[in-house]
Amino acid sequence: MDQERLIDLRDETEDMLKATELGEHPDAEAFDERFDDAADKLEQILVGDISEWVGRFYRKRYHRWQSGDREKPLCRCENPRCPLKRGDIPYRLRRRDSQIRADGGTGREVLSGYLDSHPQAVIIDEALDKQAALATELAREFRQLQRDIAAAIEAVIDGRVDDTETHN
Numbered sequence: 304m305d306q307e308r309l310i311d312l313r314d315e316t317e318d319m320l321k322a323t324e325l326g327e328h329p330d331a332e333a334f335d336e337r338f339d340d341a342a343d344k345l346e347q348i349l350v351g352d353i354s355e356w357v358g359r360f361y362r363k364r365y366h367r368w369q370s371g372d373r374e375k376p377l378c379r380c381e382n383p384r385c386p387l388k389r390g391d392i393p394y395r396l397r398r399r400d401s402q403i404r405a406d407g408g409t410g411r412e413v414l415s416g417y418l419d420s421h422p423q424a425v426i427i428d429e430a431l432d433k434q435a436a437l438a439t440e441l442a443r444e445f446r447q448l449q450r451d452i453a454a455a456i457e458a459v460i461d462g463r464v465d466d467t468e469t470h471n
């Protein structure tokens with residue numbers, strides 16, 4: 304799932320939520336909540352400040368590796384001081400949103416940029432895979448939400464929604 308396409312999907316969904324007809328539908332609030340959930344995830348995992356997400360992703364696997372539940376090393380590089388081998392997230396990936404953005408690029412680009420300069424970082428490769436899987440899930444959720452919103456708008460237009468509360 305292309306990241307720009309995913310952002311478009313989010314924006315399209317947000318626009319659909321502004322339809323005046325939707326205000327008369329009993330599920331309007333639930334749609335808003337589903338949208339906020341998906342939009343938050345998109346921001347935390349792919350587009351915005353991903354440092355917290357990467358941190359959690361990394362620590363979970365580092366603990367597994369330390370306790371012997373994971374065989375694959377987190378990084379295969381030669382550097383004995385490599386932070387990824389010592390339980391640390393590299394500085395470049397820990398920095399906050401503003402710096403990441405200042406360097407140009409989204410969270411996902413920061414991860415792939417890091418992998419370019421440190422290609423043995425198995426764990427970063429895995430984080431990128433995980434992001435891709437989550438992106439597919441989010442795209443599915445936005446599309447489903449769009450279908451549900453469209454159906455709700457149609458129901459209001461067709462007068463299939465009990466709107467007595469709103470109009471009396």
Ligand SMILES: [Zn+2]
Binds near residue numbers: 385386
């Ligand atoms: Zn390394």
